[in-house]
Structures are given as structure tokens and as C-alpha cells.
Amino acid sequence: MPRNQTNNGDLRTPIVFYSAKINEGIDGRDVAYEQVYATFAEVYNPSNKDITIANSISTKASYTVKMRDPLNAYQPSNKHYIEIRDPRLIGTKYQIIDIRPSFDERQFLTVVVGGAIDG
Known part of the structure; x- marks a missing residue:
């Protein structure tokens, strides 16, 4: 039975990774986001496995992202x-819930995101 393999044509959605730091301000509670990496990915709804992982840390999984x-x-x-x-x-912006390498297709990472925050 053939696997459902990801190829370059599936990596259509641009994604950007950010780190967060406390912004130097009067009250010291503002958050500033700094871009650390950008790429293209395949984005889809989370699987039951991804939802279970997110529920274990009391966060709602929003999307699964597969990237090189x-x-x-x-x-x-x-x-x-x-x-x-x-x-x-x-x-x-979404928090990263889980990161795992794809063992079927070794050149990819799967990242589960959720807990949306407005940037």
C-alpha cells in the first residue's frame, strides 16, 4: 500500500516562526515578537493523535504543519x-504544542500548533 507522501507541490503555505520577548516599555508587560525563521509548509486540520497531545497540556490544537x-x-x-x-x-500567531520528526519521510518535521493569540 503506497504512503501518502508529501512533495514540494504540497508545501504551498508560507509560515513564519517568531520568538517572544518582553518589550521594553513603561509597564514591562508588552510582548514583542521577533522573526526567527520563515518557510513554506503543508497546513491541515489536526489528527486525533494531535488533538490528544494538545489536550494533555490543556490547549486546543488548531492546525498541523508539515515542513521540510x-x-x-x-x-x-x-x-x-x-x-x-x-x-x-x-x-x-499560534503556540507550538508539539514538534516531531517524520519517520516515514525523514526530511520533514511535523509541528502541532494551537492556542491562538492575536499578533
């Missing part, structure tokens, strides 16, 4: 945020 593994250029962290640059979602 950037290797040493960038390592995603659950301290980072993702903005999916789709016209329907632009301006919303």
Missing part, C-alpha cells in the same frame, strides 16, 4: 510561535 526539516538552520521550540500566512489567518 531545516536541520541546523533553525530548530523549532515550544517557546516559539507560528504565523500561518494564509489570507484567512494572517495576523494570528
Whole structure:
């Protein structure tokens, strides 16, 4: 039975990774986002497995993102945020819930995002 493999034509949605830091302001509670990496990805609704992972940390999974593994250029962290640059979602940043390498297709990473915050 053939696997459902991802190819370059599936990586159509631009995504941007951000780190967050406290903005130097009067009250010290403003958050500033700094872009740390950008790429194209396949974005789709989360699977039951991804929803279960998100529920274990009391967060609602919003999307599953499959991207090429950037290797040493960038390592995603659950301290980072993702903005999916789709016209329907632009301006919303999502927390990274889970990061896992794809063992079927070794050149890809799967990232589960949720907990939307407005950028």
C-alpha cells in the first residue's frame, strides 16, 4: 500500500516562526515578537493523535504543519510561535504544542500548533 507522501507541490503555505520577548516599555508587560525563521509548509486540520497531545497540556490544537526539516538552520521550540500566512489567518500567531520528526519521510518535521493569540 503506497504512503501518502508529501512533495514540494504540497508545501504551498508560507509560515513564519517568531520568538517572544518582553518589550521594553513603561509597564514591562508588552510582548514583542521577533522573526526567527520563515518557510513554506503543508497546513491541515489536526489528527486525533494531535488533538490528544494538545489536550494533555490543556490547549486546543488548531492546525498541523508539515515542513521540510531545516536541520541546523533553525530548530523549532515550544517557546516559539507560528504565523500561518494564509489570507484567512494572517495576523494570528499560534503556540507550538508539539514538534516531531517524520519517520516515514525523514526530511520533514511535523509541528502541532494551537492556542491562538492575536499578533
